[in-house]
Amino acid sequence: MCRRRRRLTLKPHGDMIKQIMLIACVSALISGCIGFVRESEYDRNMGELTRKLNSERAVRASTAVDYEYKLNDKSHTLTVLTGRYMELQKEKENIQMTAQSTLSGDDNHYFTDWVIDQIDSFIGTADGDLVVKTTLDPRLQLLAEAKQKAMFKRIDPQDKVSQGALLTEAPDGSILAMVGGVDYKTSQFNRVTQAQRQPGSAFKPFVYLAALESGLTPNDLIEDVPIREGSYQPDNYDGKYYGTVSLTQALAKSLNTATIRLLQLVGMDRFLDVASRMGFTEEIRPELASGLGATEVNLLDLTNAYAVIANGGHAVWPYAVLSIKDGHGQLLYQQTEVDSPRVFEEKDISALDGMLAQVIAQGTGEQAQLSHGHAAGKTGTTQSYRDAWFIGYTDKLVTGIWMGNDDNTPMRRVTGGKYPAQLWHDYMSEAVNIVVPKFVPEPSFSGESGFADMLRQWSSGFTGENKISPPVYNK
Numbered sequence: 394m395c396r397r398r399r400r401l402t403l404k405p406h407g408d409m410i411k412q413i414m415l416i417a418c419v420s421a422l423i424s425g426c427i428g429f430v431r432e433s434e435y436d437r438n439m440g441e442l443t444r445k446l447n448s449e450r451a452v453r454a455s456t457a458v459d460y461e462y463k464l465n466d467k468s469h470t471l472t473v474l475t476g477r478y479m480e481l482q483k484e485k486e487n488i489q490m491t492a493q494s495t496l497s498g499d500d501n502h503y504f505t506d507w508v509i510d511q512i513d514s515f516i517g518t519a520d521g522d523l524v525v526k527t528t529l530d531p532r533l534q535l536l537a538e539a540k541q542k543a544m545f546k547r548i549d550p551q552d553k554v555s556q557g558a559l560l561t562e563a564p565d566g567s568i569l570a571m572v573g574g575v576d577y578k579t580s581q582f583n584r585v586t587q588a589q590r591q592p593g594s595a596f597k598p599f600v601y602l603a604a605l606e607s608g609l610t611p612n613d614l615i616e617d618v619p620i621r622e623g624s625y626q627p628d629n630y631d632g633k634y635y636g637t638v639s640l641t642q643a644l645a646k647s648l649n650t651a652t653i654r655l656l657q658l659v660g661m662d663r664f665l666d667v668a669s670r671m672g673f674t675e676e677i678r679p680e681l682a683s684g685l686g687a688t689e690v691n692l693l694d695l696t697n698a699y700a701v702i703a704n705g706g707h708a709v710w711p712y713a714v715l716s717i718k719d720g721h722g723q724l725l726y727q728q729t730e731v732d733s734p735r736v737f738e739e740k741d742i743s744a745l746d747g748m749l750a751q752v753i754a755q756g757t758g759e760q761a762q763l764s765h766g767h768a769a770g771k772t773g774t775t776q777s778y779r780d781a782w783f784i785g786y787t788d789k790l791v792t793g794i795w796m797g798n799d800d801n802t803p804m805r806r807v808t809g810g811k812y813p814a815q816l817w818h819d820y821m822s823e824a825v826n827i828v829v830p831k832f833v834p835e836p837s838f839s840g841e842s843g844f845a846d847m848l849r850q851w852s853s854g855f856t857g858e859n860k861i862s863p864p865v866y867n868k
Contacts, residue, residue, distance in 0.1 A: 501529065501534050501538070501571070501572075502577045502581070503571050503572065503573030503574065503577060503581075503583045503585065504527075504529055504534070504568070504570075504571040504573075504713070506581065506583065507571070507573075507583060507585075507586055507713070508525065508527055508713050508714060511713075511714065512525065512717070515714060515717060515725075515726045516717055516725045516726050522719060522720030523717055523718070523719060523720070523725070524717070524718045524719075524720070525714060525716075525717050526714070526715040526716045526717075526718075527713050527714055527715060528563075528567040528568050528569060528712065528713050528714075528715060529568065529569065529570065529571070529713065530569045530570060530827070530829050532827050533561055533569045533570040533824055533827055533829070534569075534570045534571070534572075536570070536820060536823055536824060536827070537559050537561060537570040537571075537572050537820060537824075538572055540816060540819045540820040540823075541557055541559055541572055541575070541816060541820075542575075543819070544557070544812060544815065544816045544819065545557065545575055548812055551805060552804055552805045552806075552807050552812075553798065553802065553803070553804050553805050553807075554781075554796050554797070554798070554804050554807055554812065555575070555798045555799070556574055556575055556584060556796065556797060556798060556799055557572075557574070557575055557584075557794065557795065557796040557797075557813075557816075558572060558573055558574060558583075558584035558585045558588070558692050558794070558795045558796075559571075559572040559585075559792065559793070559794050559816070559820070560572075560585045560692050560693060560696045560792065560793045561790055561791065561792045561824065562696060562697065562700055562711060562790075562791050563700075563789065563790065563791070563829065564700050564703040564704035564709070564786070564789070564791060565700075565704065565709065565733075566697065566700060566709040566710050566711045566712055567711075567712060567713070568711055568712065568713045569790070569829060571583075571585050572585075573585045573586070573587075580799075582799070584692065584795060584799075585691065585692045585693050586691060586692075586693050587691065588691055588692070588795075588799075589675070589689040589690065589691055590689055590690070590691070590692075590775070590779075590780045590795065590797065591686055591687055591688070591689055591690075591775040591776075591779070591780055592686040592688075592690050592695050592773050592775075592780070592782060593685065593686040593773035593774045593775040593776075593780060593782060593809070594647045594649075594685065594686060594757075594771065594772060594773045594774060594809070595686060595695060595771050595772065595773025595782040595783075595784050595809065596683070596684070596685070596686035596688075596690075596695075596773070597644060597647065597652050597684065597685065597686070597771065598644065598699075598702070598745060598748075598749060598771055599664065599667045599668050599671060599698070600652055600655055600656050600659070600664055600684045601640060601643075601644050601652075601655070601745060601748060602667050602737065602741060602742075602745050603656075603659045603660075603663045603664045603666075603667045604640060604655050604658070604659045605741040605744050605745060606663065606667070606737075606738070606741050607658075607659045607660075607663060609640065609659075610640070610744065611639065611640050611641040611744050611747060611748050612639050612640070612641065613639065613640055614637050614638065614639055614640075615637075615638060615639075615640060615643055615651045615654055615655050615658075616636070616637055616638075616651065616654060617629070617634050617635040617636060617637075617638050617643060617648045617650050617651035617654075618634050618636065618650060619634065619650060620650045620653055620654055622653075622657075622681055625681055625682065627649045627650060627653055627681075627682075627685060628649060628650065629648055629649050629650060630647065630649070630774070630808075634650065635648065635651075638651060640655070640748065641747075641748045641751050643655070644748050644749070644751070644752060644756070644771075645748070645751045645752050645754075645755060645756030645757070646756055646757065647752075647756065647757045647771075647772060649685055652684055652685060653681055653684060653685065656681060656684040657681070661679050661680075661681075664683075664684060665677055665679060667737075670701075670708070670736040670737065671697075671698035671701055671736075672694065672697055672698060672701065672708065672709060672710065673690060673694050673698065674694055675688065675689065675690055675691075675694070676688075686773060686775065692793050692795050693711060695782070695784055695793055696784055696791055696792070696793030697709055697710075697711045699770070699771075699784045699785070699786055699791050699793065700786070700791045701736065701737070701742075702742055702745060702746060702749070702769075702786070703786040703787075703788075703791050705739055705742055705743075706735055706736060706737035706738065706739055706741070706742040707733045707734065707735050707736065708733050708734050708735075708736045709733070712728065714726070714728070715727075715728050716728065746769055747769075749769035749770055749771055749785075750767065750768065750769040752769070752770060752771050752772070753768050753769060753770055753785065756772075757772040757808070757809070757810040758770055758771065758772050758783060758785070758809075758810055758814050759810070759814075760810060760811070760814040760815050760818060761783060761785055761814040761815075761817045761818045761821075762818065763787070763818065763821060763822055763825070764822065766787055766788065766825060767787055767788055768785060768786070768787055768821070769785060769786060770783060770784055770785020770786060770817070771783070771784055771785070771809075772808065772809030772810045772813070772814060773809045774807075774808040774809045774810075777803040778803045778804045778805070778806055778807050778808070779797055779798070779801055779802070779803050779804070780795065780796075780797045781795070781796045781797060781804065781807045781808055781809045781811065781812065781813050782794065782795050782796075782809045782813055783809045783810070783813035783814045783816075783817045785817055785821070787821065787825050789825065789829070790821065790824055790825065792817060792820065792821055792824070794813040794816050794817050795813070796812055796813050
């Protein structure tokens with residue numbers, strides 16, 4: 394059986410001034426105003442608002458739209474609207490912020506930068522305004538930013554942790570929240586998509602999946618004793634060895650020597666094949682150290698690989714753009730359902746899922762435990778504490794977290810089971826209560842009158858007889 398997922402199709406247009414308005418919401422609801430629309434007390438959590446803007450002024454709006462972009466190819470000016478207007482002046486590669494918006498958070502610009510970089514590959518060049526509908530969930534985005542900021546306030550400065558990143562996607566690959574750093578204003582470098590870092594033990598599950606595919610079971614035994622292969626001699630994090638352990642215990646305790654011995658048993662080719670089917674874009678080096686996460690990957694690819702586990706073994710491709718329309722409502726680009734092939738047997742994924750649940754229940758990820766529901770994941774810590782990870786998932790959400798320093802200097806004994814696992818717990822404890830709506834086609838419109846009619850129709854849902862109650866945001 395194959396699951397359904399979305400594929401992108403496009404219709405090319407001519408080459409003129411391009412204006413991009415990026416809408417990071419997924420249903421057609423508005424609670425605010427532009428000119429004639431009365432402002433609501435609360436901003437609707439899901440919405441789409443389109444508006445032509447000129448380069449001289451920005452119109453104040455109070456909406457649940459996460460972003461609107463207007464990109465003028467000639468002047469390289471980018472105007473962004475959320476609840477309060479923000480203008481960014483972009484000249485070549487340099488972006489200077491001239492105003493600040495807090496409605497959708499401070500750091501969701503990482504997401505919009507990432508999406509805008511993809512626009513040309515979707516449609517080439519186009520005439521006039523473009524309306525881009527994306528998968529970002531404003532509630533999850535706000536929550537992610539708030540929880541990460543709170544965590545960094547708690548981190549002991551002596552632990553020397555200066556940066557962090559968080560990514561949430563659905564098991565089908567849709568990107569729901571992205572925080573690419575601790576402060577976008579001071580650094581626009583996106584540590585979700587651009588930073589290549591060693592994943593450490595967060596890569597071990599792929600060794601164990603290779604073992605399961607070879608016919609082993611979670612209860613089969615492996616020796617955790619010192620091991621040497623030429624000059625390569627890994628040891629365990631705590632310097633201890635546990636003798637004969639089950640595969641589940643070896644993964645839960647994140648035992649290096651047992652994992653390397655298991656990799657030798659199942660073979661490098663099988664392990665590399667598993668990593669390939671997980672969708673990693675970087676080549677995994679064919680060496681034993683790769684089984685312990687010595688090959689560099691980014692947070693997007695690593696989190697996406699865990700989404701393959703979360704969805705039961707189907708291929709996943711991360712995506713953020715649902716559709717692109719021109720200013721007249723004509724569809725230029727649309728994601729449509731396509732078959733998502735099964736790349737791993739259900740029984741093997743189910744077995745690995747149970748093992749990863751034990752990582753949280755009684756292993757290195759105990760601090761990520763949730764009070765209810767299914768949770769599974771894996772910690773990762775690299776040599777000299779240069780990187781700390783926690784990647785985990787529930788039934789509906791997959792979230793990856795990285796912490797470290799941009800200059801690759803060591804932290805002070807910070808493991809993936811410490812701050813990353815704590816942040817995952819804090820964030821996911823509330824995130825699991827947020828229901829992400831299914832994506833629906835956005836209404837089309839043409840011309841100024843069509844835009845006005847669309848606004849009036851949507852706003853009536855908040856001011857008429859069938860008034861829609863605003864959502865309660867997580868505090």
